[in-house]
């Protein structure tokens with residue numbers, strides 16, 4: 114038998130390739146069949162990785178890169194099992210798995226695996242931890258079937274990097290600004306410099322500046338998800354509120370579909386570290402939190418459509434339907450709207466020219482890498498701006514924090530204010546606003562005005578992190594539900610008699626907590642009027658809404 118230690122993996126092997134006890138193996142075997150695996154048999158191809166799951170009872174399996182027939186990524190030893198995150202989601206996998214010697218395996222289908230992890234919490238812990246660690250390791254080692262060729266000064270490159278990273282998809286990156294030989298590669302694929310960034314997808318398709326939906330299609334993110342049958346619950350938005358509703362809905366037996374226009378995580382996914390969410394005393398990155406929640410929702414059977422925009426709600430008859438970007442209508446008995454909010458844009462004429470090329474709306478490791486050792490600006494006085502300033506101060510030479518009001522105390526948590534005051538790298542400028550952005554392809558200079566003195570200063574700064582107040586993502590709702598003056602969705606007791614009369618509320622009962630002016634349609638998280646803009650409130654509301662979804666389904 115081969116050395117059971119997986120090759121090259123950095124995370125502890127016993128977590129990534131744990132050995133199941135005889136009793137645990139027997140519980141899995143009860144859902145499948147034991148069979149021989151002759152040496153050299155390919156048990157899993159990347160294209161069908163989500164369909165089958167194997168436990169090795171004799172011999173070992175080799176995990177190979179899909180691009181080569183022989184390069185070994187790791188070994189599954191006797192007693193351990195196959196699978197990674199794509200096994201739960203049912204998406205295409207990233208590796209090929211082959212029997213390394215004559216052996217024996219327990220084989221079970223993905224559906225049976227899903228029921229097993231829902232019912233058996235001991236196995237669920239072992240399997241899901243291993244799946245996540247394996248995916249992280251594939252990402253760390255860039256083992257995948259995607260190559261991105263771009264420039265760190267381009268909005269498209271940053272967007273695609275964010276999209277792949279937030280979907281936990283491994284990729285290799287070639288930076289045109291650093292790699293002189295890349296022209297050969299571009300010539301080989303007949304790509305003009307104007308068509309960048311380029312994504313070489315699954316070693317075959319060459320996508321020129323693709324949008325997120327094209328990438329999702331090429332990588333098969335949404336394959337096999339039925340959009341025609343009537344769901345118990347459709348959730349629009351996969352931020353913390355939507356993911357919480359998905360976890361509770363699916364775990365309580367509802368047929369749940371989530372539509373997400375970008376990637377799971379929402380605003381929280383753009384946070385470097387959330388320190389005030391219960392249960393994480395040392396903080397957790399927004400992306401990590403979102404990744405765990407996303408896996409958890411899938412574990413319970415919720416399906417998530419990625420890069421799929423809800424364009425409208427058909428509300429004239431039931432079942433309602435969500436209209437998607439290709440004109441498709443996805444029907445549902447109940448709907449939870451969790452589309453959140455996005456930052457207000459700075460009122461500067463040439464802002465769009467610099468978005469992604471010096472102006473950023475998130476402060477994660479991706480953006481921090483672009484401005485390490487330099488001076489940067491953070492605009493805004495809320496918690497997200499404070500968090501960004503503290504995070505960037507670890508790598509930037511100096512962080513100017515520009516706030517329009519006269520101080521931070523009203524808008525920011527005390528622990529962040531203290532860190533900002535204590536940081537020698539952060540310079541706080543109150544009563545201050547940006548007046549101009551300058552540069553050719555990338556931001557090079559920024560001017561700001563002190564509104565008390567009227568003085569204007571200009572600095573050679575190439576990175577602005579814009580984190581000002583949020584506007585709700587509610588415009589897609591075609592006036593189906595009542596909104597407040599700022600566009601936030603009104604729910605429950607906030608709906609006045611006049612609101613309900615105007616909406617022709619048809620029922621004898623009043624709207625439930627979190628229910629909108631349209632029966633069976635709920636709103637949760639940042640998009641809801643009166644919501645406290647926190648991860649915890651979003652998660653709380655997402656879970657509470659599901660309790661009322663059950664009531665409505667039983668009416």
Ligand SMILES: Cc1cc2nc3c(=O)[nH]c(=O)nc-3n(C[C@H](O)[C@H](O)[C@H](O)COP(=O)(O)OP(=O)(O)OC[C@H]3O[C@@H](n4cnc5c(N)ncnc54)[C@H](O)[C@@H]3O)c2cc1C
Nearest residue numbers: 350352353354374379380384423453454497638639647648
């Ligand atoms: C940088 C930053 C740091 C933060 N730090 C903290 C913190 O430390 N602690 C804390 O408690 N809170 C923090 N917050 C606030 C917290 O992240 C939000 O309150 C929370 O994310 C709101 O969750 P949500 O699900 O309601 O909305 P969002 O997070 O906004 O998610 C909404 C989702 O809906 C999707 N969507 C929008 N429109 C559509 C559509 N038409 N179709 C399909 N999908 C759509 C979006 O792409 C998005 O993924 C921070 C926010 C930011 C931006």
